[in-house]
Amino acid sequence: MSTILVTGGTGNLGALVVARLRAAGHEVRALSRHSREHPVDLMDGRGLDAAMAGAEVVVHCASNPRGGDDVAAGHLIGAARRAGTVTNVVSISIVGVDVVPLGYYEVKHAVERMLLESGLGVTILRTTQFHDLVAMITDAVAKVPVVPVPLPKGVRVQPVSVAEVADRMAELAVPTPAGRVPDMGGPEVRTLVELGRAYLEATGRKRRVFALPLAGRAYAGFLRGGNLAPQNAVGKVTFADFLAERA
Template sequence: MTTILVTGGTGTLGRLVTERLRGDGHDVRVLSRHAEPYAVDLRKGGPGLDRAVDGVDVIVHCASTPRGGDEQAARNLIGAARRAEVPHLVHISIVGVDRVPLGYYKAKHAVERLVEESGLGWTVLRTTQFHDLVRTMLRAFAKLPVMLLPAGVDDQPIEVAEVAARLAELALEAPAGRVADMGGPEVRTFPELARAYLRAEGKRRAVLGVPLAGKAYRAFRSGGHLAPQQAVGKRTFEEYLGERVAR
């Protein structure tokens, strides 16, 4: 039995990683700001973090927020892992963090570099956007009578449970460095995704592409966030929506 710490273990991804590993019989500790007995704010660190990592074989680092603080959180986690001599740190990242000059992507890329330079055994997996995130974005766009979408941008959403399964596999393997990216099964235009969302929700909206400005938008238009050569995901966006509606 392996002892594994999952940071962000109550989140969308971390919860599924935790369930998967526990289902396979491993001892899993969940670290988040409010999950006892390992309630820790990674951005602040402290003795609670040292207790959480003490004696673990693997850390799966899922904790992240676009509101800022990921780099400091990673520094604190890596420092604690070094002190505890943790053999393996697995980190989840995003396809395109080195190509799309978006603030959150830049922070995720900086965390990758911290992991690589940590002196620990490490594994980094990048994936495309989760179905959940794309649905949340489209729900926000659909609040208006006309869905205004970024013109010329495609996406490649992936099922979060498939990513969780891959992370669980990597946690039980030897440190592998940067592993192959995971992309969703299909590269789709945003209008296609929007119309699929509207059909599933039984809504009617006009869909209009709006050109935007800036380097990040140009990078998204050029597909910097896509992994068409690694379209390993199985579940389509329509299949995901169908289950959500059924619930």
């Protein structure tokens, strides 16, 4: 069995990946800033060399929508090179990072390029948005004291189960790298407005939702469907399933 390092090992995706890998018998080092066993700050690299020592596979789940993912990736790549034992860096990414000009997406695309040009063995999985993200977006706009709740007009999403993504990431966490693997999308494409309505109803909030037209290049990218992968709708868990499970 391999020694596997998981960044963001206590996060939404990372914790599930850690659990699956440990259940399969691997030695897993779950990294986070608050970990007792492997306290690591990817933003400055503190503790990373010690945690990386002897690791064969790295599963990179850590991310920060506020920025800095490229800085973190630079530290991770440097530590993996210095360790000399890492044969595969498995990284999660997002469908559309190369076609939707959103700042966060552009940084994620830069991270992909950094990994592919690092000289390390690399596996990159792009997925569509998690079900949780749809819920988070709806919760955020529902806090605004506007009735009805505004959600972006015409934006479609293809949410996927984070548990299914964790299954796939654990499958890819092997010593042999696979490069850019096929994208992973959820089972259905729906508008964000439709899903927002379903989420509010499921959580007992009787608020109407209206479609708010926006502007800008990023919005246009979403309207074109750059964030979708209908040809890779391999996920099984629908948004309705997600809501039923939360209930």
